[in-house]
Amino acid sequence: MPASPAGSEIEKLIALLAKLPGLGPRSARRGALALVKKREQLLLPLADALADVGAKIKQCGTCGSIDVCDPCQICSAPTRDGAILCVVSEVGDLWAMERAAAFRGRYHVLGGCLSALDGIMPEDLNIAGLIERAAAADITEVILAMNATIDGQTTAHYITDHLRGCGVKISRLAHGVPVGGELDYLDDGTISAAVASRREF
Amino acid sequence: MPASPAGSEIEKLIALLAKLPGLGPRSARRGALALVKKREQLLLPLADALADVGAKIKQCGTCGSIDVCDPCQICSAPTRDGAILCVVSEVGDLWAMERAAAFRGRYHVLGGCLSALDGIMPEDLNIAGLIERAAAADITEVILAMNATIDGQTTAHYITDHLRGCGVKISRLAHGVPVGGELDYLDDGTISAAVASRREF
Numbered sequence: 001m002p003a004s005p006a007g008s009e010i011e012k013l014i015a016l017l018a019k020l021p022g023l024g025p026r027s028a029r030r031g032a033l034a035l036v037k038k039r040e041q042l043l044l045p046l047a048d049a050l051a052d053v054g055a056k057i058k059q060c061g062t063c064g065s066i067d068v069c070d071p072c073q074i075c076s077a078p079t080r081d082g083a084i085l086c087v088v089s090e091v092g093d094l095w096a097m098e099r100a101a102a103f104r105g106r107y108h109v110l111g112g113c114l115s116a117l118d119g120i121m122p123e124d125l126n127i128a129g130l131i132e133r134a135a136a137a138d139i140t141e142v143i144l145a146m147n148a149t150i151d152g153q154t155t156a157h158y159i160t161d162h163l164r165g166c167g168v169k170i171s172r173l174a175h176g177v178p179v180g181g182e183l184d185y186l187d188d189g190t191i192s193a194a195v196a197s198r199r200e201f
Numbered sequence: 202m203p204a205s206p207a208g209s210e211i212e213k214l215i216a217l218l219a220k221l222p223g224l225g226p227r228s229a230r231r232g233a234l235a236l237v238k239k240r241e242q243l244l245l246p247l248a249d250a251l252a253d254v255g256a257k258i259k260q261c262g263t264c265g266s267i268d269v270c271d272p273c274q275i276c277s278a279p280t281r282d283g284a285i286l287c288v289v290s291e292v293g294d295l296w297a298m299e300r301a302a303a304f305r306g307r308y309h310v311l312g313g314c315l316s317a318l319d320g321i322m323p324e325d326l327n328i329a330g331l332i333e334r335a336a337a338a339d340i341t342e343v344i345l346a347m348n349a350t351i352d353g354q355t356t357a358h359y360i361t362d363h364l365r366g367c368g369v370k371i372s373r374l375a376h377g378v379p380v381g382g383e384l385d386y387l388d389d390g391t392i393s394a395a396v397a398s399r400r401e402f
Contacts (some may be wrong), residue, residue, distance in 0.1 A: 006292075007269040009257050013250040018219075019243055020232040025222040033293050034222050035251070036258055036267055042220055047251035049214040050236070054244045056210050057237055066237055068208040091207075092234050 010036070061132075064109035064126045067093050074098075074106060081105040083140045087114050087130060087159065089147060097145060105143075108133060113151040114158055122158060130159065136164040141169040148175060211237070263334075265310035265327045275299075275307060282306040284341045288331060288360065290314050290348060290386050298346060306344075309334060314352040315359055323359060331360065335367040342370040349376060 010032055018028035035043040059065070060072035067073055073079060084105030088094050094107050110125040132143055133194055142163060146152035175193035177186060186194075211233055215343060219229035236244040259275035260266070268274055275281060285306030289295050294307050311326040335343050345354035361371055376394035378387060 006258070006267050007274070009250070009254050011268075013247075013254050013342050016243065016247045019239075020218075021230040021235050022224070022231060028292065028298065030223060031221040032290070033255075034220075036254065036292075038220075039255060042217065043251055043255050046214075046217045047244060047248050047255060049210070049217050050244055050248035053210050053214050053233075053237065054248060056242060057207070066211075068210060072348065075207070090234070091237075092231065095207075095230065138317050148401075190375075 008051065043069075051157075063107045064111060064129070065094055065107060079104075082138055085130075085133060086143045086145050087140045087150065088145050089155070093145065093147070099106070103143070105141075109144075109153065113146065113149075114155045115151045119132060125155070127159060127162065131162055131166065134163050134168050139168055144170065146172075151161055212397060222297060264308045265330070266295055280305075283339055285344065286331075286334060286340055286342070287344045287346050289346050290353065290356070293347065294348070299370055304344070306342075311356065314347065314350075315356045316352045326356070328360060328363065332363055332367065335364050335369050340367075340369055345371065345373045347373075349374075384386075 008173060013031045013035070014025070014028045017023055017058065018025050018030050020028075023031065030070055033042070035046065054069045057066050058068070058070050060067055060070050060075055062071045062075040065072050065074065068075070081104050085104075085108050086094075086103055086105055087108045087110065088097065089107055089110050089112055097103050108126070108130045110127065110130070112120055112125055114120055114122060118169055130142075133172060142159075144156040144159060147158045156172060174197060175190065176197060177183070177190065177194045183191065213325050214236070215226070217228045217231050218224055219226050221229075224232065236247065250280045257269045258267050258268070259271050261268055261276055263272045263276040266273050266275065270277070282305050285304075285308055286309050287295075287298060287304055288311065289298065290311050290313055292296045292310055295310055298304050298308070309327070309331045311328065311331070313321055313326055314319055315323065315326065331343075333339060343360075345357040345360060347357045357373060364371055375398060376391065377398060378384070378391065378395045384392065
């Protein structure tokens with residue numbers, strides 16, 4: 001049963017849109033119709049933007065992030081502190097850190113998390129590159145900024161074990177009550193962590 | 202504050218993705234990252250599919266639907282009953298009717314609904330074209346398949362008033378309990394309509 005009776009071109013567009021995270025078959029259909037309806041303002045600019053990104057965006061050979069240049073803007077910026085490395089799982093996490101503007105060092109993107117369930121092994125991640133960078137003389141601290149999930153924390157433990165010999169300080173993000181968070185809605189683990197890490201007021 | 206530190210190309214892609222229905226800034230960022238990650242399998246094919254749709258899809262001059270040909274496949278199919286017209290607001294509604302495969306006549310797409318709030322007036326919709334088609338000798342019935350919303354029903358009433366002189370039978374979709382629906386979750390209006398239109402068992 002085709003999703004639309006408007007020909008294979010639209011079918012193909014809907015099938016591709018449905019592969020985007022968060023879009024199912026129904027929202028892909030809505031999206032395709034919105035694109036056709038706004039041909040000049042949305043469909044053609046989006047086609048151009050995709051071709052542009054496809055042609056220009058590359059992975060940074062140093063940190064594993066994506067940018068139009070290699071090394072990326074963060075790796076090549078002289079204003080960033082080259083002594084601190086922040087390790088993140090995905091480029092999206094790097095972007096989240098940058099939006100918070102709380103870190104002025106450089107990054108290392110692993111490209112995922114260790115996961116026995118999904119069959120993601122240490123050699124699938126950019127861990128060898130991290131150990132090589134951390135062993136360089138100018139790195140003093142590695143901040144592990146993985147998600148606070150089982151897989152994220154497994155990855156953090158694995159990396160900690162392998163960075164022991166590099167002689168760098170290893171830290172992780174603090175656990176605690178999210179800013180704006182309500183105790184009644186928090187899980188026990190977070191409350192326990194927040195109590196254990198309580199600070200003088 | 203940019204959504205990403207990866208250059209204006211990605212920014213532009215995110216801004217365009219965020220204009221799709223159902224995608225906000227956050228899901229647009231996730232979508233852009235997924236596209237970059239799956240360059241060969243997703244990004245480049247999507248760019249091609251968009252360019253393809255942009256170049257080939259046009260509006261049918263007869264019914265107002267979209268297709269690669271004008272008149273569209275439904276308007277030109279000899280197997281469809283040319284005596285019955287089904288009036289829908291949007292192309293998506295036509296697709297929904299076709300998926301249900303419950304109608305073998307032809308369609309007329311208005312391109313929206315009358316809406317005082319959004320300032321959509323009769324002249325903004327393809328109503329004149331409908332009256333012209335309905336007045337043709339070979340049309341015997343017009344089915345109004347607008348949404349069961351205030352705007353949809355206002356549009357249906359407006360069209361009914363203007364089709365009176367054409368001498369065609371005018372019908373509308375039945376109201377009632379959706380198949381698989383539970384009474385306890387239905388609104389009073391639907392239950393009242395279902396009782397009023399009850400059928401012998």
